[in-house]
Amino acid sequence: MNHGMRRLLKRLHWMDGLIVAVLVLFFGYVWVQIGDQLNYKWRWGLIPDYMFRYDEERERWVANLLVQGLITTIRICIYASILAVLLGIILGMARVAKNLTIRMLARTYLEFLRNIPPVVVIFIFFFFLSEQLIAALNIESWARGIARSENNGVWEFFFGDMRRFPSVISGVIVLALFESAFVGEIVRAGIEAIPRGQHEAARSLGMSWYAEMRYIILPQALKKVLPPLANQFISLIKDSAIISLISVQELTYKTVELVSTTRAIFEAWIATAAMYFVICFSLSMLFSYLERPRKSGAR
């Protein structure tokens, strides 16, 4: 036993032992319940098979259900967060606009999202907005055309199976609309944190409202809110599970599918939870590493 270990043990109190004992008992009880009462057979061996499988035809390993879902989740989160930031910047500026109507509209949107359950919001966005948009732009048949064509490598790289493109785009739009409200509030806070003198100096130079925002206020505001924006990105990844409800084939949807075919309820959900956790937790560590105070003269 090394020195550090001994020090750690010395700092432990009898209370800590009690807490650990209670936790062990609780999970042990759950374990026994699952195994005995439900007659559940643990089949962890299934999980790797549903992550990757060997494709005989192409003679290489390919993603299976879970990893397919994971890749879709990652794609959707990246596109949705880019769109959410663009919408959020517009919304944030609208929240501090001079014009009362614009301010009221932005406020209404925000309150709508704050006071309606996310699931309901998602369905409303899906049926009222993204479905309409996809129908109006005829995206469905356009994507089918690309799926059939030979040289669709680039499209497949960015969007996966092009036959699913409409559903992926729906997911991106719905998720981006949903998150834009929160991004908007972060951007607004950033804009409001910029001292009045910056606005006045920009205006004294004769800048238009647009130039003032574009070249003076937003660059400073966005830099200030980079940390909360990064955290919002992690929230977005977690929130993305909700779009499984509109049949976007991302990780959560694929897990439901896996559970219904294999009945490996506990293994599948634990594996999925672990994947979300690893992604979100490593991003969170990465962001706090990037945010750590640095010695620097410039800026």
Next chain:
Amino acid sequence: MPETQPIIEIRNVDKFFGDFQALSDVSLTVNSGEKVVICGPSGSGKSTLIRCVNRLEEHTSGQLFVDGIELTGETRNIRAVRMEVGMVFQQFNLFPHLTVLENLTVGPLRVRKISKADAIARARKYLERVHIPEQADKYPAQLSGGQQQRVAIARSLCMEPRIMLFDEPTSALDPEMINEVLDVMIELAESGMTMICVTHEMGFANRVADQMVFMDGGKIVEIAPPSVFFTKPKNPRCREFLDQILEH
């Protein structure tokens, strides 16, 4: 002849902040090339008055003409006036995310829409004019207060304005830096710029001012050339104020 043309005309201007009257019936005419120095106790409305000239504050009633353009709600007029009027603030208000050079070029590029090469050439010319050509690539936070204020002056000059407004440009500075800023302002005055300066630097005022203005309680209570203003001011509040200031 152009020397006597009015370039700023303030006619019976009132300014209210809610119920509080910050300016009452202020009239002032500034001719092209003239230097006006405004002084007065804190809260007397000096800042409010010059901020009305480039419409950082909106006057409540009366009329204000700058370079022949009347300041009304019309956005186009406001921007046209602001392009002709430079403003230097007590707190410098440099753009911290831009280098000194970028601070100087952003206005000409985004407002005057001149080419990048011209904007940079212009910026270097005015940095030379304020004696800090070597600081072009630094960020504002890396400069001393006096240097920052000179950059702020150069930033305004890069728009090639016809009028410069100064709101207590040396009050936030350490004493040893005041003169480097005042020297730049004196050189600017000698180049023929029309200037309105709010300042309590009476040595500077005596040297450059054509008109001295004393404000009290939102009114202009004394207006005279420096020779008269400093020796025999008519208003008793003004006399008291001058005694206090000149004692130090």
